[in-house]
Amino acid sequence: MGTVTLQGLRKSFGRVQALDGVTLDVPDGSFFVVLGPSGAGKTTTLRTIAGLEKPDAGSVHLDGRDATGDAPADRDLAMVFQNYALYPRHTAYENIASPLRARGRSPGEIAEAVDRISGLLHIERLLRRRPAQMSGGEMQRVALARALVRSPRAFLMDEPLTNLDLKLRVEMRTELSRIHRSLGATFVYVTNDQVEALSMADRVAVLKEGRVQQAGTPAEVYERPANRWVAGFVGSPPISLLACRAEGDRLIGTDGWSLPRPGWTTAEDDRPLLLGLRSEDLSVEQRGDASLPGELYGLEPLGDRTVVDVRVGTAILKVKARPTISGSPGERLLVTVDLDRAHLFDASTGQSLSAATR
Numbered sequence: 001m002g003t004v005t006l007q008g009l010r011k012s013f014g015r016v017q018a019l020d021g022v023t024l025d026v027p028d029g030s031f032f033v034v035l036g037p038s039g040a041g042k043t044t045t046l047r048t049i050a051g052l053e054k055p056d057a058g059s060v061h062l063d064g065r066d067a068t069g070d071a072p073a074d075r076d077l078a079m080v081f082q083n084y085a086l087y088p089r090h091t092a093y094e095n096i097a098s099p100l101r102a103r104g105r106s107p108g109e110i111a112e113a114v115d116r117i118s119g120l121l122h123i124e125r126l127l128r129r130r131p132a133q134m135s136g137g138e139m140q141r142v143a144l145a146r147a148l149v150r151s152p153r154a155f156l157m158d159e160p161l162t163n164l165d166l167k168l169r170v171e172m173r174t175e176l177s178r179i180h181r182s183l184g185a186t187f188v189y190v191t192n193d194q195v196e197a198l199s200m201a202d203r204v205a206v207l208k209e210g211r212v213q214q215a216g217t218p219a220e221v222y223e224r225p226a227n228r229w230v231a232g233f234v235g236s237p238p239i240s241l242l243a244c245r246a247e248g249d250r251l252i253g254t255d256g257w258s259l260p261r262p263g264w265t266t267a268e269d270d271r272p273l274l275l276g277l278r279s280e281d282l283s284v285e286q287r288g289d290a291s292l293p294g295e296l297y298g299l300e301p302l303g304d305r306t307v308v309d310v311r312v313g314t315a316i317l318k319v320k321a322r323p324t325i326s327g328s329p330g331e332r333l334l335v336t337v338d339l340d341r342a343h344l345f346d347a348s349t350g351q352s353l354s355a356a357t358r
């Protein structure tokens, strides 16, 4: 078993409120990602679960039992950090075996566990080498194997891929998902990288200033962001936000544009709103009923696609287009909007006004 339940966690460091009432439910066996910008309280959340920080208020339950006052060693959790220090004079095998030796496991048990984890990480051929005889990526795998060789209640991971170059990082994302599935263990994984979160998690909690903004599956957080902040933080290129208000059966932009009012919104007339549009729900190449007049501002070729920046009034819309699209700045364009997939937010509170059932 490996459930982690946080209830109303509060923690301050002097005048900084690092955690401001964090409540989370990490199901057994899940790949649970805590996502947020720098300073959001992610590491503090992880350290509080591990028992390395004592909360000012709130509780930590592990497998349903109150563990808030337990010492770190009594929690049966493994922490995986950004920086892995391997013992330089020991072979990969000895490095991986060290946590089990420290726990007094028999040589037979150790050999079996090292065998299993090195198979899973594809590092069998490195086992006799010392760190100086391995590449950075290989050392990373060995270090990960050392962290994963035990079978604790849950693994707590603090941005473990941060120090890798981009290619290795992308490769390790797939690997970690695969390893998670094979181990069936609970992973609580902290990152500020939303791509990492969306690609690996089966549940995500989005944290800002010590508060959970939204928790759900990656699809829920992306498709139905609870507020404008989550909508802006999750997704690349970032969602475009246009100031407007509802009037009868139309949405009227502060910049003068007008679109049909989507049937799914609960917004009443005249309330200041923000219309949120993701790049893939906009097109400059197809025609539809709902469109916004604008002018080409710039092109961002990204290989497999081009992001077209279109100026609509004072806002710049990011529109996804095929890679071969061309055009000159200033050219007039019509941006077609898929209103069924658009988002509306209250301009003052930032809360979503999209009906949950749509």
Ligand SMILES: Nc1ncnc2c1ncn2[C@@H]1O[C@H](COP(=O)(O)OP(=O)(O)OP(=O)(O)O)[C@@H](O)[C@H]1O
Residues within 6 Å of the ligand: 013, 014, 016, 017, 018, 036, 037, 038, 039, 040, 041, 042, 043, 044, 045, 192
């Ligand atoms: N030991 C400490 N003493 C003082 N302030 C701290 C301490 N630990 C964390 N903080 C502060 O608490 C807030 C949350 O920090 P935390 O490290 O949890 O954020 P984070 O989301 O993990 O950020 P990052 O992605 O930069 O690691 C920050 O403002 C940080 O400066």
